[in-house]
Amino acid sequence: GQQVMQIPQYQHVQEGEDFTTYCNSSTTLSNIQWYKQRPGGHPVFLIQLVKSGEVKKQKRLTFQFGEAKKNSSLHITATQTTDVGTYFCAGVPGNKLTFGGGTRVLVKP
């Protein structure tokens, strides 16, 4: 079956620094979604990417969908303590959402 892998599993970031988390699928995706889950909370939808090579920005967050539609990345600039949480990508090959294992982000003030 389809697999979605995320790296790194953990990311310790100094406040103010940038970091990137990566998402790779074993199969081509129709679209990819990103979610954020704060500690103790539920996943919250951030964005969806549909087109090959698509890049979208949300303030300090930049999302990219690979040309082959099998990988994606999330880049956060000038990390803040509010960025703490786990970021999940989720691939949509059909009717199902398949989630990656997530990148847990810890911010050092």
Place this chain on the structure above:
Amino acid sequence: EAQVTQNPRYLITVTGKKLTVTCSQNMNHEYMSWYRQDPGLGLRQIYYSMNVEVTDKGDVPEGYKVSRKEKRNFPLILESPSPNQTSLYFCASSSTSRTGDYFGPGTRLTVT
């Protein structure tokens, strides 16, 4: 306010005692699904439903049942819970365009 609600939020039960976790959404969404979240394993889909009376297995359906008799409700049924079903469960809904799932607050289940 658009929301997905789950009940109960916390449940401790014993092996073999049937239980139901309810899920309801007020957004008239066609698509609903159940996930379980376990440390190190991320979110895994249990069952999903494309519309009323249409359900299908996700990645980890064993030991679970669902029904979709009304559009707004999608209960998760554990006929004979076992300790390996101890987990955090999320219900989610979205429109048929699948432009982002709305998640409920979660139900933390412990089976002893």
